Amino acid sequence: MRPLVLALLTAALAPAATLIQNATLVTVSHGTLEKASLLIEGGKIAALGPDVTAPAGATVIDASDHYVLPGIVDCHSHLAADSINESSVAVSSMVSMEDVLNPEDISIYRALAGGVTTANILHGSANPIGGRCTVIKMRWGRDAERLLFQGAKPGIKFALGENPKRGSKPVHPGSRQGVNDVIREAFLRAKAYQAAWKDYDAARQAGRRALPPRRDLQLEALAEVLEGKRLVHAHCYRADEILALIRLADEIGFKIRTLQHVLEGYKVADEIAAHGAGASTFSDWWGYKVEAYDAIPYNAALMTRRGILVSINSDSDEEIRHLNQEAAKTIKWGGLSEDEALALVTLNPAKQLMIDDRVGSLDVGKDADLAIWDGPPLSVYSKVLTTFVDGEIFFDRELDRQRRIELTLEKQKLLEELEGKKPSAEKEPAR
Amino acid sequence: MRRLSFFLLLAAALSAQQPDPPRVYAIEKARIVPVDAPTIDVGVIVLRDGLIEAMGPSVAIPADAWTIDGFGMTVYPGFINARSTLGSPPPRQASGGPLSKGPEDRPATTPWLRAADVFEASAENIDKWRAGGFTSLVVTPQQGIFPGRLSVLNLGEGKREALVVEPEVALAIRIPEANEAYSGYPGALLGRVAYVRQIFLDARTQQQALRVYREDPAGLERPPYDRALEPLIELLEAGKPALYPANTAIEIGRAARLAAEEASPKMIVYGAQQAYEEAAAETLAQRKIAALVDVSWPKAANDPDPEAEPSLRTLEFRKRAPESPAALARVGVPFAFYAEGANSPDDLLDGVRKAVEAGLSAQDALTALTLTPARLYGVDDRLGSLAAGKIANLVVYKDDPFEKKAKPEMVFVDGRRYDAE
Known part of the structure; x- marks a missing residue:
């Protein structure tokens, strides 16, 4: 798929107004509306309900028998990134995922085909304090700058347990205590850094001569955490390491925004809730390493019932395509309601990322990030037909079928021209 | 083809030893393309003591000039290879080496080096490039993330000092695929970009700190000496450019983003092979970033896996670069x-010819080989065009230089004549 061509194609598909009518609107925030319509204007949801009509010139999409779901938000992804881990140091908060975004990653397009419109792009878990994270929208075909979710708070990755303690010595810690120590020591340096700047500013204001402190990208990110300007997303598994991080955060004075994976979260749900951390977990994926053994599929439901803001994430370019099914599993394992289950992959991750004023549910004034499904979104049989971001179509199943033929022909032509290859009937569609 | 004045003939005849090469030439009846001024259809260009002395449709030929009949020939400024590794020590790929625990350890950072100081090319290689029409190279050091500064050298003769036109014209930045001669930080693309950002922030801090301190050091702790930052501060103060790698549209976007940051120097991207994408070219235009285009165009590997089919994107890249x-x-x-990796001037000129076939005007191609590199490196007061007072670097063609297999008739470097063999 050629991003530029598709960008031009989709630009043409962004009319002033679009009305999706006769649909079942699964708002997530206020129930499900049967035989209702949703109006998109200026990239936002302008109106929704049973009596909404199309203004003159609007494109009308008839969605009889179809469902409209807010765009899925994935709170843990590594797609669209050319580099994941800066593992050479124990504290890599100077690096940023924004620097390595790859807008041509086909996983963006595949995520759109699964109804996903937003993802939190995280640094890897090789170090106790990892790199800066960024929230993107799946604006397939646009450049890296335009992938960014403007206005979303930046994040940072922390990691506990096996991953950060297995790195090469002496750069990396060798135990869970060591991991905590690295984090504590880094924050102590960050506080000294804040103090140095404060002293400098005070000296300048008093008219005293002073040398400027260095702008340190590593400590600047941690100072932002202390000031509440940057969200901490902490990779963790075991109950003990979760408690240890909460204690450390309370001691230092920062907030953990989300615990990621958090497979033993059900054991310490009250403590997590008391700290105010969200939990972003898998539906039923565990046992892939020692620290991921003591997990249960009831985790998401149990944590929800104890008052934690819970989301289900993919951490995978494959799983991101069916997060609706991952959410559905919590109905079987733990008895969540349909709305509660859907919130795990829409409104809740939006709240965790503090972008719920913009996305996560079908509400007037929010960004028109949504997908039309051909059946109930929690069903394994349902597929996405069309995905909108900011009111623009970035995936359409029918259009995709047509494009596959065009792209296959285009590729064949180039292969003949550049490599002298003859057409072959059995080739897979072009990628 | 040539006509010696009687005086010179006599002088040569009287000299028993190998005569010194003439110090004065006049090419007459030639078409002259100064590049930054209108073409002279028939004119004279006079070279004296390594410089262009005069040029025009009716310039008097000095009595002491060695006159060359330029009928049917065109005189251009000598070509400039805007980024060459000729004579520059190759990078050491070996991993290992000192452990870098962070940007403070200044891994693979030697910006104080100048390509001119370590330039070592065989006379044979210099002859080869000159015979292909190139009179100057902008040589880049190539070891590490901040390998040093690029130098402009003339492809003349003699000791390397005699070749140097300008020893430092730009700062080289590389984003190596793997750690080169260090271990540790930065170990990935993430860290390499962050390191470039941090070191320019450090240079700005140091610049400011030294200014305050040198005003009056009393009562102030001295700023730490940092050898790596001095050349960067010089670069920032002189407004000289840094060369940053960006070949694909994605990389061009990343470079533009970095260039827009407050602490960044003026940047020129090198690579730029996917600038055919409108958005990439537009980005460079909007941010006022110049480009060095690598004309070693992408092609299929020599012995590719027969089962692996390149993606449409890759095929398109090969076709459209x-x-x-x-x-x-x-x-x-x-x-x-x-x-990149060119072994001969023909490799480079063939690449330029492909660009001309793909829609570049011959005039733009010529400018990109002469005046533009001189301007980008701040040596256009000496090189890159033909005008009185400039260095006498010339290339003379009978045919259109962008025709396949076109070869220069003669080349002048620092006013010295070299004939085609």
């Missing part, structure tokens, strides 16, 4: 040429 210079010209981005 030579359109990049024309795309840059369309949006007004200044660009010059080089060829």
